[in-house]
Amino acid sequence: MPKALTVSRRPDPAIIGAVLLLAAAGVVAVYSAVSFLAETKAGGDTERFLLKHVLHVGLGLLAMGAASLVDYRKLARFSKAFMIVAIGLLVAVQVMGVVTNGAQRWIDLGFVTFQPSDLAKVAILLHTAVLLTKKQPYIESFARGYLPLLFWIGPTLLLIGMEDLSTAAILLITLAAMMFVGRVRVGHLLGTALVALVLASAFLAANPQRAARVDAWLNTSIFTSEAEAEATFSDQAEGYQARQARIAFAMGGVTGRGPGKSVQRDFLPAPYNDFIFAIVAEEYGLVGALSLLLVFVYVLARGLLRIARGAADPLGLFLAVGITCAVVLYGFVNAAVACGLAPVTGLAMPFVSFGGTSLLMTGIMVGILLNISRHADPA
Template sequence: MSTAAAPSRQPVARPHADRAIIWGVLALCAVGVVAVYSAVSFLAETKSGGDTERFLFRHLLRVGLALGAAGVLSLVDYRRLARVSKLALLGSLALLVAVQVMGAVTNGAQRWIELGPISFQPSDLAKVALIVHVAVLLAKKQAYIGDLGRGFAPLLAWIAPTILLIGMEDLSTAAVLSATMGAMLFVGRVRVLHMAAVALAGLVLAVGFLSSSPQRAARLEAWTGVELFASNDEAVEISAQDENYQADQARIAFAMGGVAGVGPGKSLQRDFLPAPYNDFIFAIIAEEYGLVGAGVVLFVFVWLLGRGFLRVAKNAPDPLGLFLATGLTTAVVLGGFVNAAVATGLLPVTGLAMPFVSYGGTSMIATGAMVGILLNVSRHSKTTA
């Protein structure tokens, strides 16, 4: 007697994405709008005759685009995105190569591509594409993930060139992306020995990048207070003084803010800190809202970390959703922690923006895209038809 096979039960989308993540992102955006409006006054004074509203509207537009990207991608099944991940990553790698050939130089770094009035950072696009494609590969190769040739090598073939091309001009983004990859590979059951070998090679490359760039070397030496790289280049000494200046001004902002802060819009250090609206936005928040305000911002990132790992990743309907949630959550939250650590002097000065808080363009939209994919995974959390 033959029996018909039972129909497979496929995960279906919930009517709502994870609302706690949505509220956390909206809270960060609100804090960012207020902080940027205060911090951007010096930039407005020097570049647009004191028209702070111009920069505020530009920031609001970018926040709107980021939230729009999050909303759209939260409705697109993440398994559909997986089908185009390879093509997206190939396009991102082509753009990273193009940066080295025809990229615009800003503040001594060649990271931007300019197309008429539009400029963007390919590294932000590559970050999203790499996370998605590595998640796809990890899900496909779980049966033999411990095998070096069949499991790990194909992953490394995509991870290594992407991080290398980003690190040539943006070592801090490459470092955060490397940590994100490490978290994904660990959750994906890649052998620790394989990861350790690659980490050692990456450390050697990082030292090479640092020693070949006076600006990068100066940042690390200013942070440690030790001359790590022998050089007679006067530019290195000047850069070290600049980096110390930035860190000192950030510490002054924290000291002036105290526990409760000096009040909204009353920051004095915004006139002394380089890029207070971006790299050092957390210092402005600490000055105006004190340790209480700074602590609230960090709590939101911890909240997002918990929701992303313990709710979305843990309850993901399949390995692809698990790996996506792990990578996307790590990338967003780690970016916030690194920006805060730089402002407090726990890490050397970098150029990383605080997600949804700092004044930014491509990074803001790319972060919105990552949150959108994360929200889509949350829509499918172990609900079956």
């Protein structure tokens, strides 16, 4: 076998450093952002939520470390089984899912509540990489190469999109990047994008809350009438959230108000999750916000130009592209929502936002990326 496939080196230290930096920034930002939540739900016990977040971050980092030790090619052998479990959970959430904030995305097992879509995104990235590797000899064929990919990607994204259209959209973009690198015909990808656009429009038209989010962002009434939009939301509407986030940016200025001095955390819905970037911008200013985004840019460059390009085999290449794009896209979209450049989505910023299963699954994805780097060509 080629040397690159048999020699295992240390995982990429730059990615580890970037993740630790994001996690540290997240702990500080979340500690400031949860004060209002602690006041209303825990009698002002901010440390309780901080410790919970630190525990989640610790579990995510442990998962990352564990995944980095497992050969990604061995994980690939079980990709179909992972997909079957993930699709089963996505179906289950439609039947017995818990509704929170108008969305039925969670399954409550009593001792833990989790989002099946978090597991599904790991499974679909892994299985798509496996299929792209297997289908390379005839990948340009629609019937033999592309259709088997759609067989798994289509139902998975449809099930996710029923309650979480933003996650489905990010996964579609990520999978398209993987398939483009995997030599899938551009015409096939454009056709799929057109179908996805039609389905997304149908999902928006069928869901007043989603429709109002997009209309509020565009300042139009494409999917809802003005009366419907007003009936759908109270003063906690998407327009309200976007305005409060912009105020946070304005108050932060260039250098920020200082650590723990956020005012908008008392007005922004979910400042510790969906709008964590706005809290960073308010307390650390433009300098802090851009510094945080530069970490994601660095992860993008390192993941694509170093790990993906140096991957030992096509499977590692496709996986590295998918994982890197997914993690960075989540970070960019979270920031874009806070800046008013995208409609409110409810997506967490990787390793920064308060969360449980999202931190765990993101840790696993980055761990797989680190394992790929261990087998990468050192040149």
